[in-house]
Amino acid sequence: MTTEPDEGPRHLHTPADHLRLAADPATGEDVLRGLSQSPYPFVWQALAANPNTPPAVLGRLCSQRDSTWNDNLLVARIACHPRADRTVLRGLLDELRDRLMAGDRPFAAVLALAERVEVTPDEILGLARLPGASARLRRGVRSRLAGRAAVGE
Structure with missing residues (x-):
């Protein structure tokens, strides 16, 4: 027995179909763009982990909110994504600034951003100086920036 392949989000019947795609x-990319409108946080996570997700979708995902744990994992995945370009990372930087100021702890995403050459050291240090940043985060940021500088030499 064979089945017809899904042509896009209009043929999705269950949350598992969304996740699978x-x-x-x-x-x-068109299907991935459509899936970015999904109400399911596990779909957002899968999109952020999919290496073919286009930058525009990643940018849209930066501000998605569900729960602290899911939100922090999502922004960390976006920060590490190979297709996250300067525009996406700049939007993520703004989002992380807002989250740190609100008392959230998206530390894994901040540390991942510190390793990205598309983001300047001053931009990352700006996050590390915010009231929501811990001493441990500041040490981690300095360490990653130092590692980035050593590789660039």
């Missing part, structure tokens, strides 16, 4: 690296 969002996680599949063979899923086309």
